[in-house]
Amino acid sequence: MEPFPLPTSNGSDADLTAALAEALRGAAADRRPLEIRGGGTHAGMGRPVPATPLEMTGHRGVVDYDPAELVLTARAGTPLSEIEALLAGNGQMLAFEPPRLGPGGTLGGAVATGLSGPRRPFTGGVRDFVLGVRILDGRGEVLRFGGTVFKNVAGFDAFRLMAGAHGTLGVLLDVSLRVVPRPAVEVARVLDLPSSEALERVADLMRRPLPLSGAFHDGRRLHLRLSGGRAGVEAAAARIGGEAADPAAWDAIRDLTHPALSGPGGLWRIALPRTGPSGDFASLPWDQGGGVRWLAAEAPPPEAWAQAASLGGHIERIRGAAGPAFQPLSPALLALHQRVKAALDPDGLLNPGRMYAEI
Amino acid sequence: MLDQFDPRLDADFPAVDPAVLRARLEPLLPAGGLLTRLESIRAYETDGLPAYRALPAVVALPETVEQVAAILRACRDLGVPVVARGAGTGLSGGALPFPGGVLLVLSKFSRILGIDPVAMTARVQPGVRNLAVSEAAAPHGLFYAPDPSSQLACSIGGNVAENAGGVHCLKYGLTVHNILSAQVVTLDGEILTLGGPASDAAGYDLMALFTGSEGLLGVVTEVLLRLQPLPETTRLILAAFDDVGRAAEAVAAIMAAGVVPAGLEMMDGPALRAAEDFAGAGYPRDAAAILLCEIDGQAEDVAEEIERVSGLLRASGATEVRIARDEAERRRFWAGRKGAFPAMGRLAPDYYCIDGAIPRKALPFVLAEMGRLAEVHGLEVANVFHAGDGNLHPLILYDANREGDLEKAEALGGAILELCVSVGGSITGEHGVGREKINQMCVQFSPAEVNAFHALKAAFDPAGLLNPGKAIPTLARCAEYGGMHVHNGALPFAHLERF
Numbered sequence: 001m002e003p004f005p006l007p008t009s010n011g012s013d014a015d016l017t018a019a020l021a022e023a024l025r026g027a028a029a030d031r032r033p034l035e036i037r038g039g040g041t042h043a044g045m046g047r048p049v050p051a052t053p054l055e056m057t058g059h060r061g062v063v064d065y066d067p068a069e070l071v072l073t074a075r076a077g078t079p080l081s082e083i084e085a086l087l088a089g090n091g092q093m094l095a096f097e098p099p100r101l102g103p104g105g106t107l108g109g110a111v112a113t114g115l116s117g118p119r120r121p122f123t124g125g126v127r128d129f130v131l132g133v134r135i136l137d138g139r140g141e142v143l144r145f146g147g148t149v150f151k152n153v154a155g156f157d158a159f160r161l162m163a164g165a166h167g168t169l170g171v172l173l174d175v176s177l178r179v180v181p182r183p184a185v186e187v188a189r190v191l192d193l194p195s196s197e198a199l200e201r202v203a204d205l206m207r208r209p210l211p212l213s214g215a216f217h218d219g220r221r222l223h224l225r226l227s228g229g230r231a232g233v234e235a236a237a238a239r240i241g242g243e244a245a246d247p248a249a250w251d252a253i254r255d256l257t258h259p260a261l262s263g264p265g266g267l268w269r270i271a272l273p274r275t276g277p278s279g280d281f282a283s284l285p286w287d288q289g290g291g292v293r294w295l296a297a298e299a300p301p302p303e304a305w306a307q308a309a310s311l312g313g314h315i316e317r318i319r320g321a322a323g324p325a326f327q328p329l330s331p332a333l334l335a336l337h338q339r340v341k342a343a344l345d346p347d348g349l350l351n352p353g354r355m356y357a358e359i
Numbered sequence: 360m361l362d363q364f365d366p367r368l369d370a371d372f373p374a375v376d377p378a379v380l381r382a383r384l385e386p387l388l389p390a391g392g393l394l395t396r397l398e399s400i401r402a403y404e405t406d407g408l409p410a411y412r413a414l415p416a417v418v419a420l421p422e423t424v425e426q427v428a429a430i431l432r433a434c435r436d437l438g439v440p441v442v443a444r445g446a447g448t449g450l451s452g453g454a455l456p457f458p459g460g461v462l463l464v465l466s467k468f469s470r471i472l473g474i475d476p477v478a479m480t481a482r483v484q485p486g487v488r489n490l491a492v493s494e495a496a497a498p499h500g501l502f503y504a505p506d507p508s509s510q511l512a513c514s515i516g517g518n519v520a521e522n523a524g525g526v527h528c529l530k531y532g533l534t535v536h537n538i539l540s541a542q543v544v545t546l547d548g549e550i551l552t553l554g555g556p557a558s559d560a561a562g563y564d565l566m567a568l569f570t571g572s573e574g575l576l577g578v579v580t581e582v583l584l585r586l587q588p589l590p591e592t593t594r595l596i597l598a599a600f601d602d603v604g605r606a607a608e609a610v611a612a613i614m615a616a617g618v619v620p621a622g623l624e625m626m627d628g629p630a631l632r633a634a635e636d637f638a639g640a641g642y643p644r645d646a647a648a649i650l651l652c653e654i655d656g657q658a659e660d661v662a663e664e665i666e667r668v669s670g671l672l673r674a675s676g677a678t679e680v681r682i683a684r685d686e687a688e689r690r691r692f693w694a695g696r697k698g699a700f701p702a703m704g705r706l707a708p709d710y711y712c713i714d715g716a717i718p719r720k721a722l723p724f725v726l727a728e729m730g731r732l733a734e735v736h737g738l739e740v741a742n743v744f745h746a747g748d749g750n751l752h753p754l755i756l757y758d759a760n761r762e763g764d765l766e767k768a769e770a771l772g773g774a775i776l777e778l779c780v781s782v783g784g785s786i787t788g789e790h791g792v793g794r795e796k797i798n799q800m801c802v803q804f805s806p807a808e809v810n811a812f813h814a815l816k817a818a819f820d821p822a823g824l825l826n827p828g829k830a831i832p833t834l835a836r837c838a839e840y841g842g843m844h845v846h847n848g849a850l851p852f853a854h855l856e857r858f
Contacts, residue, residue, distance in 0.1 A: 068614055127564050151716045151788035156815055157572075184617075228656075328561075
């Protein structure tokens, strides 16, 4: 079979593996920590890393893509927009709908931050679609984990571990993703339901084999999205009722620019069990069928952290500067994190402190 | 044979006096919870790969997580290797006991602790059988998606350890996609919860790292599973081809068209004829290959997709396209596929099931090359694939009673796995590395990658006592194995001492 022709990105594609490895080995030699930088769109998510920058945006380009294989491999600095346009041109998409927090976001940033969009409870998160990675470990060694096949249980799934590790376990060089067909039809409905009734309604709908692909509540109204074949989507829309809406409005929900999520202060993502009690977070707008509550504020109230944990959830900062940026870990789990970090980055050179001071 | 652990090439632990071991473990367990007599231990000497056998010093049958923790601590203190075992159905020798070590059997952890139909979760102990979860969820209109062919017998703990797949994982994912959290015990006896009931737990995704770690990182004592709604409608298409390559092209055409079948299986001529003789499934005996394509979902969508897929199959040169008329016929079509392995008994006294994964586009090349390799080794191969996700199960036919046949089968199996790696695939799609494919790991991964795996293991198990000699080879083993497989004149692991 002929390889699928890849876009040339105006000649800007470049494989900087050798230069990046060299930079890392240099940093390792003089124990100089590095801050891994992509497009900078997710800078608000972690703690500041006062270290020498390692610029990744030059290491870009799609390495392999064959639509019939449903697998795409690209260098970490490849703009997400370029990848999404290429996929769209072939009737495919990224199933985890990474939020686009600004122009210039990269594939590496989307994977490293591990942030998934509205489809998360319906199709899965970033780590569910990562098939393999090539990384530089803390010594500047190139390692490949996983591959380009759907089923692969050789070795530990260190590639999934990279999703959401914020670059603290390795510098992502390239990532192989499973991609999915774009649904033939997408429709949006809006229902006038208060938050708690909407939650129950969504929980009930999710128990049925319906083509739901989004369930967001803005504080006043429930927004549903349906994706699939025409006949199935239309039948489901009729069953669900409400008013028809423009599915393009879901871009704002995905990209966290919806008015309910905006404000001058920060934005906090509070993940909770989808159908459990929500404590003081009950009045917040929610997405992912109730699995994520959004708090637009400078900082969560101090007691929120303990409450999120007691509800089985956790908080992370998306925008803003107040700390902590991530839900504190139990001492035993934190100690395990330190050992895992040391396994791949023994000198603590890669984004040290980005997630927690200790890793 | 690889069931013989080699202290030089695997792991070396000072022998522990069985009497000391018994004295230390017996008080930690309920009466009858420690098996020490040869006749009761013998039942555990092998798992689903019966060619490999080894005897542990003792078999421990704990009933509580505290007992598991206490046993693991004792093993750490004594420096004795410990292997966890679920139902023992694994096909790669992952639960093969370490000779003279402790076998930790989780069969008494057999309770479903709760089904939450609103949250769509099931909280289960690791000894619960895979199929029992779906049976318990069915009254709520839900099911547990991963369905390895051993689902009647295999246990959830083993599924987590192996990241089990199955026929339907093309659409519904592997075990890693269908678990929310797990309670695990480390060798230090520390009880940890990885993952959580809310998605994307804080910190590293240790749940994902742990899934498929083949018992090298810790022991699973409880799992929170994600359930899914039972599909409204399920239909199955059977398509016949007079050429295996054309069947492979039809698979690519279906996937490229944006269809995500619930299952997409392929069998070649020898496999389908044996299955037909065994199960009377109604397969066309003269076909060179058949595809089974299952579509599920809402009735409206399924009707539309069945129409599309039938068209694609015909356009790809199918000589016959049959849609199962009713549930009885659908089950019969599946019965042939599911009986494919036992059906091999009609072709040869023994078969050796291989489990490689390849990019789908490499299928025609790999099939041709596999035929050539089989000829070189003088053995027959029948092929069964999870075609949609590129997971091959070549079945090597041999006769264990014939001198040298088993060795030939193992050599051919190894060559097929290396072929999978050479086209960008993997030495194991779903059965795990275990003991069986420990040498082939050296082909798929570089010494630096193997070292990284050891470092990750040490983060959980610094003493290396959990399931030693499995899943991740030592570099000494790779040096020895690599020495026998010189590629292009280049000797890998050149810096290592040769034995």
